[in-house]
Amino acid sequence: MANNKTLMMRSGLVLGLFSLIGIGLVSLTQSVTHEKITENERLYVLKNLRELVPETLHDNDLLADPLHVVDTEAFGNAHEVTVYKAIKNQQLVAIIASTTAADGYNGSIKLLVAIRNNGELLGVRVVSHHETPGLGDAIDTNKSDWIYSFNGRSLNNPSPRLWQVKKDGGEFDQFTGATITPRAVVKAVLKTLQYYQANKKTLTSTIQQTNG
Numbered sequence: 001m002a003n004n005k006t007l008m009m010r011s012g013l014v015l016g017l018f019s020l021i022g023i024g025l026v027s028l029t030q031s032v033t034h035e036k037i038t039e040n041e042r043l044y045v046l047k048n049l050r051e052l053v054p055e056t057l058h059d060n061d062l063l064a065d066p067l068h069v070v071d072t073e074a075f076g077n078a079h080e081v082t083v084y085k086a087i088k089n090q091q092l093v094a095i096i097a098s099t100t101a102a103d104g105y106n107g108s109i110k111l112l113v114a115i116r117n118n119g120e121l122l123g124v125r126v127v128s129h130h131e132t133p134g135l136g137d138a139i140d141t142n143k144s145d146w147i148y149s150f151n152g153r154s155l156n157n158p159s160p161r162l163w164q165v166k167k168d169g170g171e172f173d174q175f176t177g178a179t180i181t182p183r184a185v186v187k188a189v190l191k192t193l194q195y196y197q198a199n200k201k202t203l204t205s206t207i208q209q210t211n212g
């Protein structure tokens with residue numbers, strides 16, 4: 001009897017130990033995968049920053065000293081926006097806002113929006129999205145050239161009421177069978193341009209403060 005009890009206790013302990021090891025391994029794998037995704041995303045952001053703001057335009061490290069902004073009113077959602085600064089000869093020549101279009105068909109679309117100090121777009125890139133392959137994923141440069149249609153645009157080009165997809169009376173193409181995704185991106189880019197216009201002075205003064 002006593003032997004049976006000891007055996008059962010041992011089996012229980014061994015089972016418990018294996019469960020703990022299993023849980024530990026799963027958590028470890030999850031945390032390593034998460035770190036890998038974050039690091040991959042950082043490298044992808046860096047590649048796109050360099051593509052949007054060529055080296056000839058700036059003499060600073062684009063990833064150094066970004067601003068972190070949460071402005072629900074300006075951006076239409078509570079996601080944090082990271083503002084990278086491109087500086088040349090101690091002057092702010094462009095900003096690149098890492099912003100989020102929260103109203104994609106399948107959730108958030110992360111974007112980089114690069115704006116020259118004259119208010120013109122250097123370009124826009126999608127950093128991550130969950131849009132449907134063959135429908136909304138045409139926002140990706142691997143799938144179509146659509147995102148390049150923002151190059152050189154500004155708040156006056158086209159005029160504010162034309163900052164919409166064609167289906168809504170605006171100037172930007174939608175995709176066949178997919179209006180929600182491009183509508184979300186156009187809106188997010190417009191809001192970023194408006195944010196830049198409203199905050200240009202403050203952003204410029206952060207450079208002067210840094211220069212002492």
Ligand SMILES: Cc1cc2nc3c(=O)[nH]c(=O)nc-3n(C[C@H](O)[C@H](O)[C@H](O)COP(=O)(O)O)c2cc1C
Binds near residue numbers: 180181
């Ligand atoms: C399975 C499925 C996936 C879809 N994925 C997308 C998508 O990724 N992006 C998008 O804009 N529309 C997508 N659509 C189409 C939208 O539901 C919608 O019909 C389309 O965007 C047109 O929107 P509108 O009526 O507001 O112009 C999808 C539809 C289905 C049935």
